[in-house]
Structures are given as C-alpha cells and as structure tokens.
Amino acid sequence: QVRLVESGGGLVKPGMSLRLSCAASGFSFSDYYMTWIRQAPGEGLDWISYISFSGVTIYYADSVKGRFTISRDDATESLYLQMNSLTVDDTAVYYCARGDCRGDSCYVDHWGQGTQVTVSS
Amino acid sequence: SYVLTQPPSVSVAPGKAATIPCGGINIGRKSVHWYQQKPGQAPVLVISYDSDRPSGIPERISGSNSGNTATLTISSVEAGDEADYYCQVWDSTSDLPGVFGGGTKLTVL
Numbered sequence: 704q705v706r707l708v709e710s711g712g713g714l715v716k717p718g719m720s721l722r723l724s725c726a727a728s729g730f731s732f733s734d735y736y737m738t739w740i741r742q743a744p745g746e747g748l749d750w751i752s753y754i755s756f757s758g759v760t761i762y763y764a765d766s767v768k769g770r771f772t773i774s775r776d777d778a779t780e781s782l783y784l785q786m787n788s789l790t791v792d793d794t795a796v797y798y799c800a801r802g803d804c805r806g807d808s809c810y811v812d813h814w815g816q817g818t819q820v821t822v823s824s
Numbered sequence: 825s826y827v828l829t830q831p832p833s834v835s836v837a838p839g840k841a842a843t844i845p846c847g848g849i850n851i852g853r854k855s856v857h858w859y860q861q862k863p864g865q866a867p868v869l870v871i872s873y874d875s876d877r878p879s880g881i882p883e884r885i886s887g888s889n890s891g892n893t894a895t896l897t898i899s900s901v902e903a904g905d906e907a908d909y910y911c912q913v914w915d916s917t918s919d920l921p922g923v924f925g926g927g928t929k930l931t932v933l
Contacts, residue, residue, distance in 0.1 A: 738922065740922075747908075747910065747924060747925075747926050747927040748859075748861075748867065748910055748912075748924045748927070749924070750920060750922035750923070750924060751920075752920075753920070753921075753922060762919065762920045762921065762922075763919075763920065764919075764920045765919065765920075798866060798867075804914075805873065806855070807855075807914070807916060808854065808855035808857075808873065808913070808914040809914045809921070809922070810855075810857035810869065810872050810873075810912060810914070811857075811859070811867075811869065811912075812869055812872075812878070814866040814867055814868070815866065816866050817866055
C-alpha cells in the first residue's frame with residue numbers, strides 16, 4: 704500500500720534552515736508528481752510546492768519562493784524540501800503528498816502523517 | 825490567482841443531510857476535489873473530479889458542481905463525519921496551480 708513518511712521537522716530559530724525528507728513506498732514513485740502542503744496551527748491547508756515526475760516542472764507558492772527548494776530522488780524514492788531563512792510564519796505541520804492528474808486537473812490521493820516545524824526565538 | 829470560498833462552519837443534526845458549498849468564478853468549468861480532515865489527522869480524499877468516490881468512501885458522501893458553486897453532500901450524517909472539509913481545484917493559469925478553499929468545520933449536533 705502507498706506509504707509516505709516525513710522526517711526532519713523540529714524547533715529552529717528565525718533565519719535558520721531545515722531540510723524535510725519524505726520516504727515513499729508502495730508505488731512507482733517516478734510515475735507521480737509529488738507535493739508539499741502545510742498547515743499552520745488552527746489554519747487551513749496551504750499548498751506550497753509541487754514537483755512533476757522527472758522534476759521537469761516545479762511550482763512554489765509566493766510565500767516560500769526564493770527560500771524553499773523542492774527536489775526528488777527517484778532512485779531512493781524520496782522527496783525533499785530545503786527550507787532556508789525560516790520565519791515564525793513558516794510554523795506549521797508539513798505534509799508530503801502524492802498527486803495524480805487526469806486531463807487538466809490534479810489532486811492529492813495520498814498524504815503522509817506530517818512533520819511539525821516550529822520557528823521561534 | 826483563483827479563489828475558493830467556503831463557509832467557516834456548518835451544523836447538522838444526526839441523520840440529516842449536510843451540504844457544504846465551495847464557491848468560485850465559473851467553478852463548474854473546473855474539476856473539484858474534496859478532502860476530509862479529522863482533528864490530529866492528515867486529510868483524506870473523499871471526492872475527486874466533482875463526484876467520484878475513492879474506494880472505501882461511503883455512498884452517503886457525494887459531490888456536484890455547476891455554475892459558480894460546487895457542493896459536497898453528506899446524507900444521513902453520523903457523529904463520525906464531524907471534521908473539517910476542504911475543496912480544491914487545479915488552476916493552470918496560476919503560478920501555483922493547486923488551490924484549496926479555506927475549509928468548513930462540520931459539527932454534528
């Protein structure tokens with residue numbers, strides 16, 4: 704069965720960096736686009752980055768553009784999110800998720816359990 | 825960028841039907857997907873492409889989409905349906921195509 708396991712979250716000070724990882728299993732990782740979605744405390748879902756299969760297409764939300772970098776390693780079936788210059792507004796649960804697309808629409812069909820990132824001085 | 829609007833909360837008595845709207849300009853021309861999130865858990869896909877139910881999702885949950893409003897309907901609501909529900913579309917004209925609505929908290933009275 705599809706399994707997505709995030710790691711790398713934690714408590715950091717403003718301005719510091721973190722690298723999140725997501726280990727995928729149970730499906731052909733290279734055939735799917737992957738995405739990171741976050742959820743601040745008490746808030747809704749916030750789609751922050753997406754990477755297509757083969758990494759050809761990458762999107763970022765304006766709120767993280769220039770600070771976060773998404774990447775994937777199809778050989779190890781892993782997804783990454785390098786987060787630099789973190790601010791308190793980046794405090795959230797970060798979900799790794801698998802996307803599926805048909806026609807002109809894409810959606811998330813599997814989610815990891817999330818990893819907590821807390822940015823505080 | 826494309827905006828999806830959901831009411832913050834909807835309340836319904838057990839056994840009654842709950843309808844959760846998701847508004848967007850000409851949303852009927854897009855495919856809408858719905859997620860359920862219970863406290864402390866990751867979201868779960870409950871409806872894709874307006875009205876398709878993934879395996880394991882009960883027939884009580886259905887979706888429709890027309891004009892400027894998509895709707896998630898839960899017939900005969902149970903206590904276990906209490907959760908946050910999010911609609912989502914893919915807007916290819918946006919810098920980041922994935923767009924979520926703000927979410928609706930469904931309370932079972």
